Amino acid sequence: MSHHDEPLTYAKAGVSIEAGDAVVERIRPVVERTRRPEVLDAIGGFGGLFAIDPTRWTAPVMVTATDGVGTKLSLARQLGIHHTVGIDLVAMVVDDLVVSGAEPMVFLDYIAIGQVDQDVVADLVTGIAAGCEEAGCALVGGETAEHPGVMPATDYDLAGFGVGMVERDRILGPDRVSEGDVLIAMASSGLHSNGYSLVRAIVNEYDLAQDPDGRLGQPLGEALLAPTIIYTKPCLALCAANLVHAFCHITGGGLPGNLPRVLPDHLGAQVDTTTWEVPELFTWLCETGNVAQEEAFSAFNMGVGMVAVVSPDDVDQTCSLLSEHGVTAWVCGEVTSTPGVELLS
Numbered sequence: 299m300s301h302h303d304e305p306l307t308y309a310k311a312g313v314s315i316e317a318g319d320a321v322v323e324r325i326r327p328v329v330e331r332t333r334r335p336e337v338l339d340a341i342g343g344f345g346g347l348f349a350i351d352p353t354r355w356t357a358p359v360m361v362t363a364t365d366g367v368g369t370k371l372s373l374a375r376q377l378g379i380h381h382t383v384g385i386d387l388v389a390m391v392v393d394d395l396v397v398s399g400a401e402p403m404v405f406l407d408y409i410a411i412g413q414v415d416q417d418v419v420a421d422l423v424t425g426i427a428a429g430c431e432e433a434g435c436a437l438v439g440g441e442t443a444e445h446p447g448v449m450p451a452t453d454y455d456l457a458g459f460g461v462g463m464v465e466r467d468r469i470l471g472p473d474r475v476s477e478g479d480v481l482i483a484m485a486s487s488g489l490h491s492n493g494y495s496l497v498r499a500i501v502n503e504y505d506l507a508q509d510p511d512g513r514l515g516q517p518l519g520e521a522l523l524a525p526t527i528i529y530t531k532p533c534l535a536l537c538a539a540n541l542v543h544a545f546c547h548i549t550g551g552g553l554p555g556n557l558p559r560v561l562p563d564h565l566g567a568q569v570d571t572t573t574w575e576v577p578e579l580f581t582w583l584c585e586t587g588n589v590a591q592e593e594a595f596s597a598f599n600m601g602v603g604m605v606a607v608v609s610p611d612d613v614d615q616t617c618s619l620l621s622e623h624g625v626t627a628w629v630c631g632e633v634t635s636t637p638g639v640e641l642l643s
Contacts (some may be wrong), residue, residue: 324420328427332437336403346438348404350463357466361400364459365390369494373522375452377506380418382525383456384425385432386491389526390549391460392433393604396533397545397560399470400462402435408457409442412449422456425525433530435460472562474543475633479607481557481567482616483630484532486603488524488579492550493597497522500587510586513578521579529604532623536606541616544607548599554639555596560607566638569631577601595641607633 338347350358367386374383384407392402407426409419419442430437449455489497504510506519514521529547536542544560557567580601584594594600606627608616613629620627634640 328424329437332427332430334436337436358463359466361395361398361462363391363394366457367491370491377519380421381425382523384422385429385525387456387458388429389528390491391458392530393547395460395462396530397547399468399537400464402433402460402462404438404461405430405435406459407440411454413451414444432528470544475607477635479633480610480613481631482606482627483602484604485626486599487527490526496597500583513582527603532620532625541612542606542608546605548602552595557639566634566636568634568640570642573630
């Protein structure tokens, strides 16, 4: 016997299929801009079809990665700025793919949201599509899941999934790295997408619409939401020129936590932190939150978003090629015979 006076529907339970369909139509043009020749179908199918060109590859290896944006989303929701975290989502995945020397091919997104807001979802996917364009990969599919009663209506979370391709004999990694190799730092655009639980604790009582003490040159919220740099194309250019032994994407754990992942077990690295001026945003956060230097370098990228490990003979050409691609780069250290990462200051 029913306990409801009126028939229940999915919409009354909080899920609007019509709103979801409307979003798909709205985002179709921006998704189409990411299309690669290998894509065989259009958005809306049950799975994305992608054909590998057999004339291009000899011994191709698929490289996969998945990631999210973390608690940076809380600030995006608070400020009502959603497209930049879509770029972040792509960057966190494709910058992991290129560490292996892989060219990102396809990307898929997953958006979980309390209640579908067409403007918010459209902004998110627009940012995701912009990131895919920048990375050169196709946005071949995704899912927007409405979770009424499980998440607050305005809450959302993001996950991204990517697949890249690299020739087996061109895979980068620790086996290519030798003592005496040089570390080339690539500048970050800010915090990227890590350390935001600490950041939110620091800025909790600050007005995000203001520039604290006039030190940042922009509102605090805008500085905190600066999207992660997509390093894919400049890194692939280094691969094509056969200049790089390994890449290191500086994410959670910072320089000391990530550099060992691309070094042989018997080797380590020295990083000279005096070779660059730490951006003012990091300095302000550390001073305001009374964050010690060691903690800061473990929680934040401190101005370095990617590191290339190269032969000493290739340093000048590497820095020149990165500059041609608009990336600020400099020598920040070297590979040593002592395991672990030593930060020199």
